[in-house]
Amino acid sequence: MVYPWGIQAPRPGQLFGAAATEAAGRICGGKRLRVAARSAGPEGRIAGSVVAEGKGKSGDQDVGRALIRLGLAWQDQRGPSSAQLRSLEQKARWEEVGLWQQEAPTPPWAWQE
Numbered sequence: 001m002v003y004p005w006g007i008q009a010p011r012p013g014q015l016f017g018a019a020a021t022e023a024a025g026r027i028c029g030g031k032r033l034r035v036a037a038r039s040a041g042p043e044g045r046i047a048g049s050v051v052a053e054g055k056g057k058s059g060d061q062d063v064g065r066a067l068i069r070l071g072l073a074w075q076d077q078r079g080p081s082s083a084q085l086r087s088l089e090q091k092a093r094w095e096e097v098g099l100w101q102q103e104a105p106t107p108p109w110a111w112q113e
Contacts, residue, residue: 003045004063005048015105027061028063034051
């Protein structure tokens, strides 16, 4: 299993968790994915750049960046990240899209079922 590097999306059962899963499915559905592994963690968890290849107007789409832009993920504050991810998150917060419609959304690393 490969996870988009530098982001954390809501967990299943968490508010916006299903929306994040559905959005990732729409972004990736039926497309060829390019993966560039950046790190490996416990239990074989691989984090990397995941790009859904597109044609025409849509072009290629970085899955992690798209989820942050839609307000369906946080840039991961627990590890290395990028200025671009932080900037995309700030814009989504300012525009109050997705989970940023909530007053104080709970990040997945602090969420408990």
